[in-house]
Amino acid sequence: MSTPEGSPETPAPAEPAAEDKKLVTLARSTRARTRAAEGAAVRDADGRTYAAATVDLPSLQVSALGVCVAMAVASGATGLEAAVVLTDADAVTPSDLEALRDLAGSGVPVHRGDAKGALQGTATT
Numbered sequence: 001m002s003t004p005e006g007s008p009e010t011p012a013p014a015e016p017a018a019e020d021k022k023l024v025t026l027a028r029s030t031r032a033r034t035r036a037a038e039g040a041a042v043r044d045a046d047g048r049t050y051a052a053a054t055v056d057l058p059s060l061q062v063s064a065l066g067v068c069v070a071m072a073v074a075s076g077a078t079g080l081e082a083a084v085v086l087t088d089a090d091a092v093t094p095s096d097l098e099a100l101r102d103l104a105g106s107g108v109p110v111h112r113g114d115a116k117g118a119l120q121g122t123a124t125t
Contacts, residue, residue, distance in 0.1 A: 012111055012119030023084040026051035028117040031086050038087040040064035044072050045079035065096040069103055080104035084111045092123055101125040
């Protein structure tokens with residue numbers, strides 16, 4: 001599936017790198033713990049990880065990736081190396097790709113998977 005603001009989504013790697021498996025685990029446990037619509041995790045340029053779930057309050061709605069980007073920015077991150085979002089959606093939203101691109105620039109892999117953590121596809125910012 002093509003992502004309007006990023007690269008076309010390609011099949012996810014059969015065997016993700018160890019660092020990306022950690023992101024999957026963090027996103028999966030965060031989503032399960034909160035019972036949120038999405039769970040996400042990102043790794044910044046210094047190797048620090050941030051995990052979050054969708055925020056869906058009457059007065060505030062933020063995607064899981066949006067929360068991760070905000071956490072990274074608030075922690076002083078200057079870039080991102082990779083992201084994972086576990087969702088029922090067919091693609092990463094253009095606004096999430098744009099937020100990731102704002103912080104990390106282009107070329108950052110964004111892996112999309114299901115609630116169980118099985119990766120379905122990869123786009124890049």
